[in-house]
Amino acid sequence: MLKPHSRRRRLPKLAEQFQIWLGQHVQNALATLGRLFDTPVPTGMTVAVIGISLAFPAALYVVADNLRTMAGNWDQTAAISLFLRHDVADEAATPLADQLRKWPEIARVDIISRDSALNEFRALGGFEEALEQLKNNPLPVVLAIYPQAAFALPAQLETLQNKLLRLQEADFARMDTVWLQRFQAILDLIQTGVVLLGGLLGMGVLLIVGNTIRLEILNRRIEIEIMELVGATSAFIRRPFLYAGAWYGLLGGLTAWLLVTLALILLQGSVSRLASLYRSEFPLAGLGVSETLIVLSGSIALGLIGSWIAVERHLHGTEPN
Amino acid sequence: MIQFEHVFKRYPERGEALTNISFEMKVGEMAFLTGPSGAGKSTLLRLIGLLERPTRGDIVVNGRNLATLPRDRIPYHRRDVGMIFQDHRLLPDRSVFDNVALPLVVTGLGHKEVGRRVRAALDQVGLLKRERAIPVALSGGEQQRVGIARAVVGRPPVLLADEPTGNLDPDLSKEIFQLFERFQYVGVTLLIATHDLALVKSMHYRTFSLGEGRLVNDTRGW
Numbered sequence: 001m002l003k004p005h006s007r008r009r010r011l012p013k014l015a016e017q018f019q020i021w022l023g024q025h026v027q028n029a030l031a032t033l034g035r036l037f038d039t040p041v042p043t044g045m046t047v048a049v050i051g052i053s054l055a056f057p058a059a060l061y062v063v064a065d066n067l068r069t070m071a072g073n074w075d076q077t078a079a080i081s082l083f084l085r086h087d088v089a090d091e092a093a094t095p096l097a098d099q100l101r102k103w104p105e106i107a108r109v110d111i112i113s114r115d116s117a118l119n120e121f122r123a124l125g126g127f128e129e130a131l132e133q134l135k136n137n138p139l140p141v142v143l144a145i146y147p148q149a150a151f152a153l154p155a156q157l158e159t160l161q162n163k164l165l166r167l168q169e170a171d172f173a174r175m176d177t178v179w180l181q182r183f184q185a186i187l188d189l190i191q192t193g194v195v196l197l198g199g200l201l202g203m204g205v206l207l208i209v210g211n212t213i214r215l216e217i218l219n220r221r222i223e224i225e226i227m228e229l230v231g232a233t234s235a236f237i238r239r240p241f242l243y244a245g246a247w248y249g250l251l252g253g254l255t256a257w258l259l260v261t262l263a264l265i266l267l268q269g270s271v272s273r274l275a276s277l278y279r280s281e282f283p284l285a286g287l288g289v290s291e292t293l294i295v296l297s298g299s300i301a302l303g304l305i306g307s308w309i310a311v312e313r314h315l316h317g318t319e320p321n
Numbered sequence: 322m323i324q325f326e327h328v329f330k331r332y333p334e335r336g337e338a339l340t341n342i343s344f345e346m347k348v349g350e351m352a353f354l355t356g357p358s359g360a361g362k363s364t365l366l367r368l369i370g371l372l373e374r375p376t377r378g379d380i381v382v383n384g385r386n387l388a389t390l391p392r393d394r395i396p397y398h399r400r401d402v403g404m405i406f407q408d409h410r411l412l413p414d415r416s417v418f419d420n421v422a423l424p425l426v427v428t429g430l431g432h433k434e435v436g437r438r439v440r441a442a443l444d445q446v447g448l449l450k451r452e453r454a455i456p457v458a459l460s461g462g463e464q465q466r467v468g469i470a471r472a473v474v475g476r477p478p479v480l481l482a483d484e485p486t487g488n489l490d491p492d493l494s495k496e497i498f499q500l501f502e503r504f505q506y507v508g509v510t511l512l513i514a515t516h517d518l519a520l521v522k523s524m525h526y527r528t529f530s531l532g533e534g535r536l537v538n539d540t541r542g543w
Contacts, residue, residue, distance in 0.1 A: 020429035226410055229370070230471070231400035232427035233393070 024236070032243040036251075046212050046248055050205050050299065051255025057198035058260050058287060058295055064190040066285055071183055079157055082143040082164050083172040090114055093141045096169055100145065105160050108146040114139050124277070140171060154181065202302055205252065209245050209306030217241060217314045224315070238311045242304060249303020253296040261286055322348045322479060322510040323369060328378035330364055330534075338364045340534045342378070346512065346527075348478070351505040353521045354514040356531035362514040365531070366481045369512070370402050371395050383478055400428065403472030407484035409464045411456040417443070417467050418452040424475040442474040446500065462493040469500060473509075480504060482513040486520075494520055 036043045084093060090113045097109045112120075117139040121127055147160060161173045217224070227237055264286045275282035287295065323346040330339040339361045346352060354362050367373045368380055371387055380387040383401050390398060403424075411420050421442055425435045443449045446466035456464055465485060472480060482501070486494035494517060502524075505511055515521060521528055530538035 023431070024429045223412055226412060227423065227427060228396070229372075229399065229404060229410065230424035230427060231396045231398075231475070233396040236396075236427050 024239070028239045029243050029247075032240045033247055035240075036244060036247055043248075043251075046208060047251040047255055049208055050248060050252025050303075051259060053201040053204050053208070054252060054256035054295065054299055055259040055263075056201055057194050058256050058291075059263060060190065060197060061194045061291070062260060062264065062285070062287060064187055064194060066282075067183075067187055067190070069285060070282065071180065071187065079147050079152065079176055080145040080161055080164065081174045081176065082145055082167075082170055083174070084141040084143065084169045085171040086140050088141055088169045090141055092169070093143065096167070097143055100143065100164075105147055105151040105156070106145055107148045110144040110146075112142040112144060114141055117142060202298070205249075205299070205302045206306040206309070209248050209303045210310040212248065213241050213245055213307040213310035214314055216244065217310065234315070238315060241311050241315075242307050245303040245305075245307020245310075246300050247303070248307075249300040250296065252303065253299030256299065257287060257292055257295055322346055322350070322383060323512065324379075324381040326379045326381075328368065328375045328380055330361075330368065330373070331376045338534050339368075339375075342536050344529065344536060344539060346510055348510055349505060349508040350527065351501065351511040352513070352527040352529060353524075354512055354529045354531065355516070355518060355521060356537075360531040361534045362531055363483055366404075366483050366512065366514055369479070369481055370404050371398055396427075400424065400475055401477050401479060403475065403477040403480045405465075405468050405472045405480070405482040405485045407487040409456070409468040411464060411467055411471075413456055415455070416452065417448060417454050417456065417459070420456065420467055421452075421470045421474050424471060428475070438474055439470075442470040445473070445503075446470045461488050462496070465489065465493075465497060466500070469497070473504060478508070478510060480509050480511045482511070482515075484514055484516065486515065486517055491520075498524060 084096075088096075090111075093111050093113070097111050100106055100109050114137050118131070118137050121139065122131060145160075145164070147157060151157070151160065157175055161175055164170055164173050224237055264284050268284050271282055271284055323344075325342045325344050328339060328342040329337065331337045342365065354365065356362055364373070368375055368387070369382055371390065375388060378388070382398070385394075385398055387398070412423075418439055421439045422435050425438060430438075440449060440452070443452055446469050448463060448466055448470065451459065451463065456467065459467065465488075469482075469485070472482075480501075485501075486497050489497065498513075498520060501511055501513060528538070528540045529536060530540075
């Protein structure tokens with residue numbers, strides 16, 4: 001016959017308590033994961049919803065990131081393209097370029113000769129036949145003008161443009177920076193969108209996880225009650241639900257990462273083709289290590305907070321007031 | 322081991338359930354709690370298990386004053402009080418073994434030790450061979466014995482039973498009560514609420530009678 005314990009049960013020592021605590025956590029985490037995989041369809045649906053929700057802001061972030069890289073490359077392109085009159089020959093362009101290089105506003109001047117411009121045009125493809133029809137080269141000489149950094153503001157560039165147009169040889173000048181600045185503004189807009197969308201969909205994830213955990217608590221109400229009766233602490237009862245939330249978050253985050261990466265792989269082909277039309281290479285950047293970690297830790301945090309809210313609201317069982 | 326001093330319990334909806342209850346039970350004492358339905362038997366047991374707190378008065382169980390026990394200590398108190406219910410309160414989707422193991426699992430006991438103690442408890446109630454069965458595959462008497470095994474597996478010094486034989490025929494009831502007697506021999510304090518007056522009389526233990534929330538009789542056994 002089992003003898004009952006002495007009058008007052010001794011409390012375990014601190015080290016012993018820690019060991020118990022750690023063992024319970026590991027066991028709980030694995031058991032909770034096993035439980036999620038016991039019901040693969042509902043778990044999969046919840047994870048998919050979380051994954052898709054998180055994939056949206058992550059994808060938008062990747063788009064903004066890539067556009068910014070692209071814009072960074074364009075900073076290298078000429079700020080002003082000065083098209084010379086048709087009757088200005090290649091040879092005459094060289095002294096003009098030398099003269100312009102002395103201007104304080106100008107950092108660099110590149111000459112794009114009529115022949116090289118034609119070759120460039122040919123290389124683009126699709127124009128060969130049209131170009132064959134032409135008896136002589138219709139393209140003018142172009143001077144690519146790079147301003148000094150101190151003269152790169154839009155107003156200053158406009159002044160420079162007007163000054164350049166007053167040159168006898170000048171026909172037409174195109175500024176490349178205005179649209180670049182508009183592009184920057186659009187990028188900023190997208191970035192704000194990432195934050196807003198991320199916030200909204202993050203809230204959505206919170207609600208999804210919260211609701212899933214709430215249903216789980218309701219399903220297991222009898223079990224919870226019995227566990228309380230036999231002396232489970234509230235921490236012990238909450239733990240599996242919090243782990244479930246964290247697992248949902250982690251699995252959802254991994255799904256989001258997978259979706260974004262898959263989308264990038266699918267897009268890389270078309271982007272490469274587009275980039276080749278601009279005679280450049282553009283490898284799409286995906287989610288880097290730090291971004292991936294942010295997505296995963298963020299999704300785990302959302303899952304945890306969502307389940308914590310549900311647990312706080314719905315786990316007040318048989319304890320007396 | 323169990324001490325009630327001028328205990329009152331009032332429910333806002335139902336009014337007074339227990340009025341001025343005072344008694345004391347010593348370590349290793351076994352007693353019956355009788356009385357008509359609604360007399361307050363269950364309420365009294367619920368107070369001892371701290372499923373509820375008294376409105377007024379002091380209850381001391383196993384050296385703990387339940388009126389002042391902080392909320393986060395309640396689980397530890399419940400580990401010292403084994404509870405047996407008329408409807409068994411077993412988890413239908415878990416095996417007999419898992420049901421009995423639950424009080425040990427919540428304390429974080431290691432697997433081996435859990436297995437050893439669960440089998441010892443199942444052995445005591447004669448269900449060692451049914452540990453893989455699920456509760457619905459068992460008879461009413463067997464289910465109740467699983468409930469008892471669960472209540473004693475943590476070796477609590479106090480055991481409470483609320484109508485443990487309410488659904489059983491007289492022979493099975495007798496068996497269950499004999500099981501309780503064996504726990505009493507090893508020093509467990511037992512308080513058993515029951516309707517089964519014939520059985521109570523035949524067993525000659527101390528008997529508390531409740532009527533309309535009052536302790537109307539406290540007959541010593543011999």
